[in-house]
Amino acid sequence: MEKRVTFKGWLLPLCLIAPQVFISAVFFFYPAGQAIWQSLFIPDPFGLSSRFVGLGNFEYLLGDSYYRASFITTAIFSTLVTLAAMIPALFLAVMADRLVKSAGAYRTLLIWPYAVAPAVAGVLWLFMFNTRVGVVAWYLGQLGYDWNHVLNQNEAMGLVVVASAWGRISYNFLFFLAALQAVPRSIIEAAAIDGARFWRRFFTIVLPLLSPTTFFLLVVNIVYAFFETFGVIHTITSGGPQQATTILVYKVFSDGFVGQDLGSSAAQSVILLLVVGLLTVLQFKYIEKRVHY
Amino acid sequence: MATVTLDNITKRFGRDEVIKGVSLDVADGEFIVIVGPSGCGKSTLLRMVAGLETITSGDLRIGGVRANDREPMDRDIAMVFQNYALYPHMSVAQNMGYGLKIAGLPRAEIAAKVADAARLLQLTELLDRKPRQLSGGQRQRVAMGRAIVRAPSVFLFDEPLSNLDAKLRVQMRLEIRELQAKLGITALYVTHDQVEAMTMADRMIVMNAGRAEQIGTPLDVYERPATLFAAQFIGSPSMNVVNAEGRDGALHLGEAALPNSTGHAGPVKLGLRPEHLRPDPEGPITMQVQLAEPLGANTLLHGRLATGDSFTASLPGVHTAGQGSGALRLSVAAEHMHLFDAHSGARLG
Ligand SMILES: Nc1ncnc2c1ncn2[C@@H]1O[C@H](COP(=O)(O)OP(=O)(O)OP(=O)(O)O)[C@@H](O)[C@H]1O
Ligand SMILES: [Mg+2]
Numbered sequence: 001m002e003k004r005v006t007f008k009g010w011l012l013p014l015c016l017i018a019p020q021v022f023i024s025a026v027f028f029f030y031p032a033g034q035a036i037w038q039s040l041f042i043p044d045p046f047g048l049s050s051r052f053v054g055l056g057n058f059e060y061l062l063g064d065s066y067y068r069a070s071f072i073t074t075a076i077f078s079t080l081v082t083l084a085a086m087i088p089a090l091f092l093a094v095m096a097d098r099l100v101k102s103a104g105a106y107r108t109l110l111i112w113p114y115a116v117a118p119a120v121a122g123v124l125w126l127f128m129f130n131t132r133v134g135v136v137a138w139y140l141g142q143l144g145y146d147w148n149h150v151l152n153q154n155e156a157m158g159l160v161v162v163a164s165a166w167g168r169i170s171y172n173f174l175f176f177l178a179a180l181q182a183v184p185r186s187i188i189e190a191a192a193i194d195g196a197r198f199w200r201r202f203f204t205i206v207l208p209l210l211s212p213t214t215f216f217l218l219v220v221n222i223v224y225a226f227f228e229t230f231g232v233i234h235t236i237t238s239g240g241p242q243q244a245t246t247i248l249v250y251k252v253f254s255d256g257f258v259g260q261d262l263g264s265s266a267a268q269s270v271i272l273l274l275v276v277g278l279l280t281v282l283q284f285k286y287i288e289k290r291v292h293y
Numbered sequence: 294m295a296t297v298t299l300d301n302i303t304k305r306f307g308r309d310e311v312i313k314g315v316s317l318d319v320a321d322g323e324f325i326v327i328v329g330p331s332g333c334g335k336s337t338l339l340r341m342v343a344g345l346e347t348i349t350s351g352d353l354r355i356g357g358v359r360a361n362d363r364e365p366m367d368r369d370i371a372m373v374f375q376n377y378a379l380y381p382h383m384s385v386a387q388n389m390g391y392g393l394k395i396a397g398l399p400r401a402e403i404a405a406k407v408a409d410a411a412r413l414l415q416l417t418e419l420l421d422r423k424p425r426q427l428s429g430g431q432r433q434r435v436a437m438g439r440a441i442v443r444a445p446s447v448f449l450f451d452e453p454l455s456n457l458d459a460k461l462r463v464q465m466r467l468e469i470r471e472l473q474a475k476l477g478i479t480a481l482y483v484t485h486d487q488v489e490a491m492t493m494a495d496r497m498i499v500m501n502a503g504r505a506e507q508i509g510t511p512l513d514v515y516e517r518p519a520t521l522f523a524a525q526f527i528g529s530p531s532m533n534v535v536n537a538e539g540r541d542g543a544l545h546l547g548e549a550a551l552p553n554s555t556g557h558a559g560p561v562k563l564g565l566r567p568e569h570l571r572p573d574p575e576g577p578i579t580m581q582v583q584l585a586e587p588l589g590a591n592t593l594l595h596g597r598l599a600t601g602d603s604f605t606a607s608l609p610g611v612h613t614a615g616q617g618s619g620a621l622r623l624s625v626a627a628e629h630m631h632l633f634d635a636h637s638g639a640r641l642g
Contacts, residue, residue: 184376184378187379187381190378190439192364192366193345193365193371194392197364
């Protein structure tokens with residue numbers, strides 16, 4: 001027999017879900033609805049009136065080479081951020097997992113960067129790589145490398161990727177470490193007796209057993225790279241040079257608030273909404289099938 | 294196939310000395326059972342042989358070669374774990390073939406060896422399943438299969454049957470023994486179950502608190518236990534131990550006087566196995582029966598002696614004598630009396 005609490009009537013259940021519904025309504029459904037509504041209009045240059053254009057904004061965006069470039073930038077950026085946030089985290093976790101003593105101290109130290117807000121992290125990295133006063137930029141100069149992320153597109157991309165991924169390494173590290181420590185010791189020992197040395201064991205036994213964690217972190221990090229890196233980009237490059245670091249979220253902001261084209265900006269956020277929804281569905285539908293148990 | 298030699302092996306975890314000097318010579322193809330109560334260091338000893346724990350001091354030789362500093366993979370051993378430790382993301386066939394794949398054998402050869410082992414263990418139907426789709430007994434077989442495909446020199450077992458039900462345990466115990474005899478591979482087998490130890494071992498090592506109390510064949514240990522601990526640990530129901538005193542050429546326990554074969558004088562511990570007691574109207578031992586447990590083939594009688602020591606007798610058949618609260622007189626043959634030093638617990642005579 002199934003044990004389940006059942007409510008009589010509808011008032012109590014309604015009250016119980018009301019706070020969640022209210023929050024979702026105010027912070028998600030209302031703005032999303034606004035965005036969809038606005039995406040159907042073009043405001044006049046003074047913002048006094050707006051004209052209904054149907055799907056005109058979307059039509060324009062799809063033909064816009066800058067917008068398509070931003071798509072590619074976003075794909076590159078989020079791939080790099082996800083890799084740069086996950087691979088070092090996994091490596092550190094594997095190393096920390098091997099420690100018997102003082103693993104706790106490393107864990108504590110490694111979690112600190114996560115406490116730094118993305119915008120602050122951005123400023124931090126910006127100062128280190130500042131073309132005039134940055135320590136790292138100066139040091140690179142001494143080595144004969146002329147660092148200038150203000151002009152060089154690849155360097156700008158590299159810098160925002162590193163600044164974005166840096167804080168996330170902590171977060172991923174914690175999850176990987178917990179997952180590593182949950183791998184039964186005897187399985188590792190059995191593999192050792194079967195003849196597998198450390199890295200062989202890692203790739204054939206440990207990594208497959210980590211796949212649920214890896215998959216979860218993959219989703220979380222991609223969503224992070226898509227949305228929460230705004231502060232980093234805004235402080236370091238403001239999307240430049242020549243839009244080289246203008247990811248979709250940043251373009252929503254710069255077109256809407258800087259360029260004052262609210263209709264296009266709204267249409268972009270609607271597209272973003274669809275893209276992220278699609279990504280998540282795809283990930284859960286197809287990648288999860290290949291995740292072991 | 295190889296000999297295994299443990300030469301005064303010790304193990305310390307921090308300051309705790311967990312293994313306090315164990316020496317053992319295992320002959321080629323011999324089946325050694327390490328038995329003892331929980332926490333006595335059985336697993337630790339086995340894991341040192343496997344290379345999963347470092348050896349604090351002493352020498353380990355496998356096949357005559359010192360192996361203390363060798364990695365587990367270089368010791369030519371295979372181990373079956375209590376929880377089986379199967380790789381959950383691999384099929385049964387992949388689990389069994391993993392070691393061979395790492396050794397770099399060609400695919401066809403791996404498949405052939407896995408198929409052979411599977412046939413031996415009746416796993417052929419299950420080769421494509423994942424471990425989670427198997428019953429406990431089947432997982433146990435897969436773990437066995439993984440150990441035998443590599444044809445190692447030494448098998449190590451750490452309580453491999455303790456997660457199985459009683460009936461399956463009896464069956465697997467026979468199968469493991471048969472398999473080991475057929476393959477002729479030296480085996481070290483850890484258990485806390487003295488019945489497993491008695492039935493499987495060529496020789497057993499009875500451990501207590503990091504020491505080997507006795508090393509010998511099962512019958513040796515049963516018939517001539519070297520210490521009080523070994524005497525009480527092996528045998529079911531366990532041996533009665535009562536305080537006695539050697540005086541005037543006889544052994545006195547309270548009013549009763551028994552022949553004293555060792556001639557030992559002074560306080561001693563006397564051990565009497567319940568199954569060696571015989572009902573005898575003239576017998577020197579008088580027991581107040583408090584509880585009778587009929588087991589069918591025999592009856593266990595629990596009660597006390599006049600001295601207050603609790604006492605158990607196992608008499609053949611359904612026994613009604615002394616039912617309720619009667620007195621029962623018992624005798625015991627001289628060769629079935631075990632005397633131990635009252636302080637050290639070492640066997641006397
Ligand atoms: N890694 C370790 N660190 C510290 N102490 C340990 C460690 N492993 C085992 N011990 C201690 O060593 C002693 C022997 O442990 P071991 O696992 O060998 O016992 P065991 O005889 O196998 O017991 P069981 O029958 O319960 O499996 C125990 O007192 C245990 O607490
Ligand atoms: Mg154990």
